[in-house]
Amino acid sequence: MKIRYFFAVIAASFHSPYLYRAVAQHWKGYALGYALSVIAISSLLMAIGMAALVMLIPTFHQHDRYSVDEQPHSSAHASSLVMNFIDSIPVITIHQGEVFIKEKQPYIVSLTSAHIPFIIIDTEGSVTSLTGSDAAVLITKKNIIVKAENGGTDTYPVSELFKNDIVISHDYIMQKLEWLRSELLWIIPVVFLPLTLCFLMVWFLVDVVIAAVIAKIAMPFLQLSFPFDALVRLAAVAALPATIIASVMMIFMPYLFGLYRVFFYYIIYGCYVFFALSANRNKKEQ
Numbered sequence: 546m547k548i549r550y551f552f553a554v555i556a557a558s559f560h561s562p563y564l565y566r567a568v569a570q571h572w573k574g575y576a577l578g579y580a581l582s583v584i585a586i587s588s589l590l591m592a593i594g595m596a597a598l599v600m601l602i603p604t605f606h607q608h609d610r611y612s613v614d615e616q617p618h619s620s621a622h623a624s625s626l627v628m629n630f631i632d633s634i635p636v637i638t639i640h641q642g643e644v645f646i647k648e649k650q651p652y653i654v655s656l657t658s659a660h661i662p663f664i665i666i667d668t669e670g671s672v673t674s675l676t677g678s679d680a681a682v683l684i685t686k687k688n689i690i691v692k693a694e695n696g697g698t699d700t701y702p703v704s705e706l707f708k709n710d711i712v713i714s715h716d717y718i719m720q721k722l723e724w725l726r727s728e729l730l731w732i733i734p735v736v737f738l739p740l741t742l743c744f745l746m747v748w749f750l751v752d753v754v755i756a757a758v759i760a761k762i763a764m765p766f767l768q769l770s771f772p773f774d775a776l777v778r779l780a781a782v783a784a785l786p787a788t789i790i791a792s793v794m795m796i797f798m799p800y801l802f803g804l805y806r807v808f809f810y811y812i813i814y815g816c817y818v819f820f821a822l823s824a825n826r827n828k829k830e831q
Contacts, residue, residue, distance in 0.1 A: 665684070668685060688700050688701065753780045759818075
């Protein structure tokens with residue numbers, strides 16, 4: 546298949562009933578392989594998007610590059626929130642399993658500009674639990690208390706988490722972020738891309754078979770009669786628009802919760818499967 550035709554088919558999958566009629570009648574043998582090739586390209590785009598997000602990490606220290614007034618949900622806005630969160634963390638000294646800070650206590654670290662408490666630091670004993678607090682973490686002199694998913698709390702002794710004395714400062718956190726960036730930049734092509742490719746292909750094949758089975762059940766209502774292999778071809782090509790849109794969302798809207806992306810994917814996929822079947826209702830008249 547010529548490269549120009551390859552991308553022309555991708556574009557046609559968004560709008561052309563003629564393509565879906567051709568897929569049902571003539572695309573025997575390579576529709577599934579074509580769709581898997583698009584999946585591979587989508588995986589590569591996702592990896593590039595992940596790498597672009599990781600590249601934001603070393604710019605966190607450039608304060609004047611970001612502002613909390615940036616457009617909400619943009620990458621710059623997210624970066625400014627993270628940077629402000631890091632800046633609000635006081636210098637924490639851990640010595641012989643005990644926590645020390647110089648600031649007035651209880652000290653509250655907010656998660657956003659709305660001053661929603663996320664961490665409470667109190668080494669003087671005035672706050673001993675997270676009961677009635679919106680904060681997720683409480684750091685006392687000897688323990689770190691974290692809210693659990695079941696509504697309770699988990700307690701971790703500082704002496705077990707930090708075997709050696711340490712000073713957690715802004716520079717220390719930035720060094721860890723730099724380390725994380727360098728690690729992720731090789732993990733993405735070596736680990737993330739192959740795993741994503743394998744996962745998406747398996748997910749895609751399962752989706753195509755399920756969609757073909759549902760289409761087989763719906764055929765009497767649409768007054769259609771196709772062999773199962775034709776339905777598999779239609780389901781494979783109908784998945785292209787949803788796959789591409791999901792990939793774009795992954796790259797440009799990474800803040801969107803994963804379940805919402807999955808929901809949008811299946812809504813779009815279902816619509817295009819219906820479109821593919823509808824395009825073949827009057828195929829004999831074409």
